[in-house]
Amino acid sequence: MQPLRVYSVVPKLPPKLKPLWDLAYNYWFSWNTEIVSLFAQVDHKLWRECYGNPIAFLNRLPQKTLESLAEDDFFLERLGDLRQRLAAYLARKATSIPFPDKTGEPVVAYFSLEYGISLCLPVYSGGLGILAGDHLKSASDLNVPLAGIGLCYQQGYFRQYLTPDGWQQERYPIYDFEQLPVTLCKDASGGRILISVDLRGEKVFAQIWKAQVGRVSLYLLDSNVPENQPASRQITARLYGGDLEMRVRQEYLLGIGGIRALTALGLSPRVIHMNEGHSAFAGLERIGNFMRENGLSFEAALELAASSSVFTTHTPVPAGNDRFPPELMQPYFEDYAKKLGLAFKVFLALGREDPRNDAEHFCMPVLALKLSRFNNGVSLLHGVVSRKMWNRVWSQYPVEDVPIGAITNGVHVPTWVAQDIGALYDRYLGGNWREDPDCPRVFSQAQAISDAELWRTHERLRERLVGYVRVKLREQLLARGAKRKELLISEEVLDPQALTIGFARRFATYKRANMLLQDKERLIKIISDSPRPVQFVFAGKAHPHDNEGKKIIQELVQLCTSSECRYSMVFLEDYDMEVASYLVQGCDVWLNTPRRPLEACGTSGMKAMCNGVLNLSTLDGWWAEAWRPDNSVGWAIGQGEEYEDAAYQDFVESQTTYNIIENEVIPTFYERGHGNLPRNWIRKMKESISSLAPVYNSHRMVEDYARIAYVPALDNYNRLVKNDFAAAKDLASWRMDMMTKWSNLDIRNIKTGEPEQLHVGDPVTVTAEVHLNGIRPQDVEVQIYSGRLNYEGKFAQRETTVMKPTSTTGDGWHVFSGEITPGEAGRFGFTVRILPHHPLLLDSHSLGLIRWAQN
Numbered sequence: 001m002q003p004l005r006v007y008s009v010v011p012k013l014p015p016k017l018k019p020l021w022d023l024a025y026n027y028w029f030s031w032n033t034e035i036v037s038l039f040a041q042v043d044h045k046l047w048r049e050c051y052g053n054p055i056a057f058l059n060r061l062p063q064k065t066l067e068s069l070a071e072d073d074f075f076l077e078r079l080g081d082l083r084q085r086l087a088a089y090l091a092r093k094a095t096s097i098p099f100p101d102k103t104g105e106p107v108v109a110y111f112s113l114e115y116g117i118s119l120c121l122p123v124y125s126g127g128l129g130i131l132a133g134d135h136l137k138s139a140s141d142l143n144v145p146l147a148g149i150g151l152c153y154q155q156g157y158f159r160q161y162l163t164p165d166g167w168q169q170e171r172y173p174i175y176d177f178e179q180l181p182v183t184l185c186k187d188a189s190g191g192r193i194l195i196s197v198d199l200r201g202e203k204v205f206a207q208i209w210k211a212q213v214g215r216v217s218l219y220l221l222d223s224n225v226p227e228n229q230p231a232s233r234q235i236t237a238r239l240y241g242g243d244l245e246m247r248v249r250q251e252y253l254l255g256i257g258g259i260r261a262l263t264a265l266g267l268s269p270r271v272i273h274m275n276e277g278h279s280a281f282a283g284l285e286r287i288g289n290f291m292r293e294n295g296l297s298f299e300a301a302l303e304l305a306a307s308s309s310v311f312t313t314h315t316p317v318p319a320g321n322d323r324f325p326p327e328l329m330q331p332y333f334e335d336y337a338k339k340l341g342l343a344f345k346v347f348l349a350l351g352r353e354d355p356r357n358d359a360e361h362f363c364m365p366v367l368a369l370k371l372s373r374f375n376n377g378v379s380l381l382h383g384v385v386s387r388k389m390w391n392r393v394w395s396q397y398p399v400e401d402v403p404i405g406a407i408t409n410g411v412h413v414p415t416w417v418a419q420d421i422g423a424l425y426d427r428y429l430g431g432n433w434r435e436d437p438d439c440p441r442v443f444s445q446a447q448a449i450s451d452a453e454l455w456r457t458h459e460r461l462r463e464r465l466v467g468y469v470r471v472k473l474r475e476q477l478l479a480r481g482a483k484r485k486e487l488l489i490s491e492e493v494l495d496p497q498a499l500t501i502g503f504a505r506r507f508a509t510y511k512r513a514n515m516l517l518q519d520k521e522r523l524i525k526i527i528s529d530s531p532r533p534v535q536f537v538f539a540g541k542a543h544p545h546d547n548e549g550k551k552i553i554q555e556l557v558q559l560c561t562s563s564e565c566r567y568s569m570v571f572l573e574d575y576d577m578e579v580a581s582y583l584v585q586g587c588d589v590w591l592n593t594p595r596r597p598l599e600a601c602g603t604s605g606m607k608a609m610c611n612g613v614l615n616l617s618t619l620d621g622w623w624a625e626a627w628r629p630d631n632s633v634g635w636a637i638g639q640g641e642e643y644e645d646a647a648y649q650d651f652v653e654s655q656t657t658y659n660i661i662e663n664e665v666i667p668t669f670y671e672r673g674h675g676n677l678p679r680n681w682i683r684k685m686k687e688s689i690s691s692l693a694p695v696y697n698s699h700r701m702v703e704d705y706a707r708i709a710y711v712p713a714l715d716n717y718n719r720l721v722k723n724d725f726a727a728a729k730d731l732a733s734w735r736m737d738m739m740t741k742w743s744n745l746d747i748r749n750i751k752t753g754e755p756e757q758l759h760v761g762d763p764v765t766v767t768a769e770v771h772l773n774g775i776r777p778q779d780v781e782v783q784i785y786s787g788r789l790n791y792e793g794k795f796a797q798r799e800t801t802v803m804k805p806t807s808t809t810g811d812g813w814h815v816f817s818g819e820i821t822p823g824e825a826g827r828f829g830f831t832v833r834i835l836p837h838h839p840l841l842l843d844s845h846s847l848g849l850i851r852w853a854q855n
């Protein structure tokens with residue numbers, strides 16, 4: 001039986017408690033622990049049952065409790081104070097970022113398939129989502145005019161539990177958005193705002209939920225509306241659920257639907273940021289809009305869209321990059337391509353590394369690279385890896401010139417720092433560590449924190465972690481139907497005083513969670529040393545289709561439950577933001593063992609770092625740039641080697657890991673001096689906080705994005721649209737002209753007046769004659785490409801020097817000239833090349849046009 005009408009019933013909150021709704025509906029609570037305490041202290045048990053969701057919590061509080069709270073002056077005073085602080089936060093205009101736009105409307109639209117903002121908003125799976133959540137929070141703190149776009153998954157990402165023999169099971173609770181801190185977007189007359197997209201000829205609708213993240217709005221599209229066919233209602237059922245076709249449908253909704261949602265909401269951001277290739281269809285929709293609304297050609301619209309788009313790639317793992325077969329693309333995009341005025345084959349080429357290869361699948365990161373002029377990887381090393389990985393998109397290019405830069409990720413410090421550590425920072429660094437975490441002066445004061453205070457605080461957090469593990473383990477065991485005797489283990493598991501090593505992350509194979517299992521006897525010896533005990537806490541989910549990952553979990557769990565290990569090794573189920581918080585705040589060491597260079601960045605180690613937890617990791621991702629050879633901020637496993645033989649690598653690196661734990665970590669931790677303090681350990685904690693926290697935080701990251709990408713992209717946009725899009729049209733026709741004439745460019749008669757042998761510091765003049773095929777000399781840049789050579793005679797490093805046009809030959813070739821100076825002794829070589837040059841082209845490499853001198 002279907003009900004005739006449905007109502008949302010909300011509790012009768014006494015008027016004095018109304019401000020509770022304001023606090024509950026702004027995810028500001030997720031980085032203001034006092035608000036969470038305010039809720040939790042009303043009813044800890046209920047708060048925990050509500051999974052950190054203040055709306056569900058308020059809705060479930062008994063009317064009697066509400067009434068007594070309304071009489072509690074102390075509570076009301078705290079509530080009033082917090083409400084006022086939220087108002088002050090929302091009203092603040094200060095910003096360190098010189099955005100040329102002051103309207104307060106979002107200028108940047110940030111697109112992501114997942115967001116990790118709070119435990120109770122189940123639209124994240126792991127690092128990518130947490131990063132997006134931290135990005136929004138820092139954008140809010142920094143007053144960057146940005147709005148987020150994502151999808152609202154009714155079943156979220158799966159929740160993990162294990163069978164008694166350790167095999168991962170997945171469960172999908174159904175979330176009721178009416179009970180979450182989100183509101184449905186409505187139009188002026190009170191109706192739902194609905195957008196639609198065309199999926200294989202079916203008109204599919206989506207409504208929009210808004211999550212308020214401080215000052216930033218996050219809009220989440222939801223296809224579960226009665227207007228849709230049952231299958232289409234499922235598009236937003238699960239994050240990373242379903243098959244490849246489901247992924248196309250989700251990404252269609254995110255990218256194309258996302259742009260339509262912004263319009264329907266009356267927003268017109270001029271810059272878009274594609275967080276991973278998932279949202280790259282957004283670029284197509286913008287192109288189509290510019291064509292339709294402004295009468296631009298496809299080419300001019302593309303210039304405009306790309307010049308104002310930012311793309312961040314997040315993984316070197318091939319499975320992490322969506323590739324769709326042409327047959328799958330066709331029913332979704334054949335008509336769409338027509339509207340863009342493109343033959344379907346030309347359309348497909350936008351997603352192909354080699355545009356002429358009809359067999360190649362349509363690759364989302366490739367599309368994003370072609371539709372954006374600001375591309376970046378997420379650590380310095382990942383920048384290098386990405387340039388190599390996507391070199392084929394710019395096939396004529398030396399890898400250094402592939403236009404993908406690097407902006408290293410960071411974490412939102414106030415979200416991840418434990419309340420107790422935060423209180424220490426308040427006292428020693430001043431309150432502005434929250435607002436200005438990337439100010440080195442602020443964090444340098446961490447050196448002044450009293451050793452005893454820091455250590456006692458840290459020990460309290462370890463104790464809190466142990467308490468949490470015991471409760472969680474008990475719940476896990478009960479759910480598995482464990483016997484009473486087994487339940488007793490959970491009461492005694494872990495020692496609050498013992499050296500605690502944490503390892504928690506997705507169980508992707510490259511992360512090698514089984515590294516420590518290489519030599520189980522040695523591991524058991526490490527944990528059983530009674531005067532100097534060591535214990536481990538593990539957590540993490542394997543992708544539902546990843547049986548290898550599940551096997552690793554099983555192997556690990558079996559060891560954790562063995563009689564030798566069960567008191568000092570624990571696997572916590574259902575890794576989420578709550579488990580992550582306890583772990584990164586309460587462990588002593590954060591272990592990470594990715595197979596270099598497959599970890600693009602990694603962020604959990606940064607969360608640990610800003611709590612004074614020391615990292616022990618292979619030199620991959622952020623650790624490759626953060627670690628210091630004197631081990632003053634933590635330890636490195638190996639020296640950044642990359643191996644051909646994975647099994648051999650695992651063997652070598654596991655031995656190294658045991659060695660470091662035995663010879664460095666354990667002695668430093670247990671070497672106690674006056675007051676039972678481990679002085680050397682504390683010194684590392686302070687060094688790590690004071691030198692790494694100012695760098696690896698998301699304020700620094702968002703400021704980098706603003707400075708390197710958002711502001712220049714907005715400038716570009718403004719320049720290109722002026723005078724009825726004159727510059728966009730000009731740039732497009734210039735580009736077309738270049739493309740037609742480019743293949744006939746030529747270089748001849750390269751001359752240096754110098755002998756074979758040179759001395760360091762001797763300048764060399766190079767001249768070359770260049771045939772420009774009708775292109776004006778100012779439209780190109782002729783460069784000398786020079787540098788030291790390696791033993792194979794290839795450039796080991798290079799430098800580029802611009803040549804100037806000096807004269808013309810009788811047959812119409814232009815003579816260019818420039819001067820280079822070899823800076824060091826050794827084999828040295830040079831060549832000459834031509835690149836396009838236009839004042840509005842941000843990066844002369846982005847067109848993919850280049851001409852090298854032929855031998």
Ligand SMILES: *Cc1c(COP(=O)(O)O)cnc(C)c1O
Binds near residue numbers: 504505604605
């Ligand atoms: C931070 C975090 C991650 C990402 O950690 P990595 O070190 O990048 O693997 C994944 N899941 C959760 C729940 C997190 O909090």
